[in-house]
Amino acid sequence: MKLYYAPRTRAARVMWLLEELELPYELERGEFRPPATQFFAQSTPTGKYPTLEDGDVTMIESGAIVEYILERYGEGRLAPAVGAPDRAAFLQWLHYAESTAFPPIGIIVWLTRYRGEDDALADLLEDARARAASGFTYLDACLGDKTWLLGEMFSAADIMMGFTLIAAQSVGALEDVPRLQVYVRRLLERPALQKVVAAQ
Numbered sequence: 001m002k003l004y005y006a007p008r009t010r011a012a013r014v015m016w017l018l019e020e021l022e023l024p025y026e027l028e029r030g031e032f033r034p035p036a037t038q039f040f041a042q043s044t045p046t047g048k049y050p051t052l053e054d055g056d057v058t059m060i061e062s063g064a065i066v067e068y069i070l071e072r073y074g075e076g077r078l079a080p081a082v083g084a085p086d087r088a089a090f091l092q093w094l095h096y097a098e099s100t101a102f103p104p105i106g107i108i109v110w111l112t113r114y115r116g117e118d119d120a121l122a123d124l125l126e127d128a129r130a131r132a133a134s135g136f137t138y139l140d141a142c143l144g145d146k147t148w149l150l151g152e153m154f155s156a157a158d159i160m161m162g163f164t165l166i167a168a169q170s171v172g173a174l175e176d177v178p179r180l181q182v183y184v185r186r187l188l189e190r191p192a193l194q195k196v197v198a199a200q
């Protein structure tokens, strides 16, 4: 497998998963270029990070890539089996990470890092911060005192969510959810994630 990777992009999720599963892969490293006018313009075969190549397969979408790797090479690791009782929670958190929790964080990152905070954008920023907070308040209540999202079993849902939370922390969006801060610290203790951090 070849992973097109740029630091601080969602490619971190895929690298983290490959490291957790101890699978062989080639890392093709580039730098993220914030889109000015043109999207799909990164230095990868698709124009997006992450991009995965595996033989004839070329894929984008971090969540889909995570599911593909688990199905093809996971050998049952890091995911409850199809039909198992925990499968529903696994799928829910895997998708919540990118579909519900990340979008307001993406807006905050975009406005504060690439557009600059000015008065014209303040309303949008406030709205995104409020939506981020409600998404994390729900997650915080569901995580409760559990070690990982599925309890004692670390899964790829923690990888998907971990990237979202680390991005959220970098824009100050986890300040009111101390249990999620503790969860992030626990995630950062994992050797596989430390390898991703070292590659930044």
Ligand SMILES: N[C@@H](CCC(=O)N[C@@H](CS)C(=O)NCC(=O)O)C(=O)O
Binding pocket: 008, 009, 010, 011, 032, 035, 038, 039, 040, 041, 042, 047, 048, 049, 050, 060, 061, 062, 063, 098
């Ligand atoms: N939902 C997609 C988002 C992919 C995405 O937007 N990636 C960013 C980097 S994190 C990118 O390549 N942006 C360039 C662009 O939008 O053209 C995923 O989870 O992979």
